[in-house]
Amino acid sequence: MRAPMLREVLRRLEKAYGWPPNAEEFTAMLAKAKGLGPLGTLIAIVLTQNTNDKNANVALERLYEISDGLSRKKLLAMSIEEIANAIRVSGMQRQKARTIKAIVQGFDETTLMSEDPETLAKKLLSTPGIGPKTADVFLLMVRGYPTFPIDTHCRRVLTRLGFIRRGEKYEAIREAVIKELGRDREALLKLHTLLITHGRRICTARKPRCGECPLSDICPKVGVDEG
Numbered sequence: 182m183r184a185p186m187l188r189e190v191l192r193r194l195e196k197a198y199g200w201p202p203n204a205e206e207f208t209a210m211l212a213k214a215k216g217l218g219p220l221g222t223l224i225a226i227v228l229t230q231n232t233n234d235k236n237a238n239v240a241l242e243r244l245y246e247i248s249d250g251l252s253r254k255k256l257l258a259m260s261i262e263e264i265a266n267a268i269r270v271s272g273m274q275r276q277k278a279r280t281i282k283a284i285v286q287g288f289d290e291t292t293l294m295s296e297d298p299e300t301l302a303k304k305l306l307s308t309p310g311i312g313p314k315t316a317d318v319f320l321l322m323v324r325g326y327p328t329f330p331i332d333t334h335c336r337r338v339l340t341r342l343g344f345i346r347r348g349e350k351y352e353a354i355r356e357a358v359i360k361e362l363g364r365d366r367e368a369l370l371k372l373h374t375l376l377i378t379h380g381r382r383i384c385t386a387r388k389p390r391c392g393e394c395p396l397s398d399i400c401p402k403v404g405v406d407e408g
C-alpha cells in the first residue's frame with residue numbers, strides 16, 4: 182500500500198479530534214493563550230523538551246510565580262540554580278535552566294518578533310539547548326512562519342503511514358511535508374498538533390490501536406506488528 186496523501190490524513194484527523202485542540206495539551210498554545218508573549222512562550226517550549234506537556238505546564242506555572250510573570254529582568258537576575266529548582270518537575274532542569282538563561286541574555290520580545298524568520302532561526306539554533314524542533318515550534322506557533330516541527334509522535338505516525346523512512350533526518354522530513362502541503366501555515370500547524378494528538382491517543386508507541394484508527398484503511402502500518 183502506498184503512503185496516503187497528507188491532506189487526506191489531515192482531513193480525517195481533524196474530523197476525529199476536532200480543531201483547535203485543548204490548549205492544556207500543548208504548552209506553547211497554553212502560554213500564548215495566557216498572554217505570555219514571545220519570550221515566555223519560547224521558555225514554555227523549552228520546558229516541554231523530553232517531557233510531557235502536563236509536567237511542562239506545572240514547571241511553567243512555578244517559574245512564572247517566582248519570576249514576576251517571566252519578567253526578563255527578573256530572570257536575568259536569577260541564578261541557574263534558582264531557575265532549575267523551579268522547573269525541576271520538567272526534568273533536565275539544569276540544562277533547561279542554562280538554556281532559559283541564554284535565551285533571556287540573547288533575546289528580548291522585540292527581536293523575537295521583528296527579526297527576519299530565517300535569521301532568527303539561525304540565532305535560535307546557535308543558542309545552547311535549542312534544536313530544530315524547539316526553533317520550529319516557536320517559528321510556527323508564535324511567528325506564524327510556515328515550517329513543520331517534528332516531535333517523536335509526528336515521526337512515529339509518519340513512519341507507520343509510509344510517508345518517511347525509519348530514521349529519516351529531521352530536515353528531510355520537514356522538507357517532504359512542506360513539499361506536499363505547501364507553505365500553508367494553518368495546514369502545517371494543524372498537521373503538527375493532530376499527529377501529536379493521534380500519537381498520544383491511538384497510534385501509540387506500543388500497541389497502536391489500529392482497529393479504532395480513522396486512518397486504518399489507508400495506512401500501510403509500516404513496522405506495526407498486528408499480531
Ligand code: SF4
Nearest residue numbers: 341384391394397400
Ligand atoms: S492504522 Fe495503526 S499504524 Fe496506521 S496510523 Fe492508525 S494506529 Fe497508526
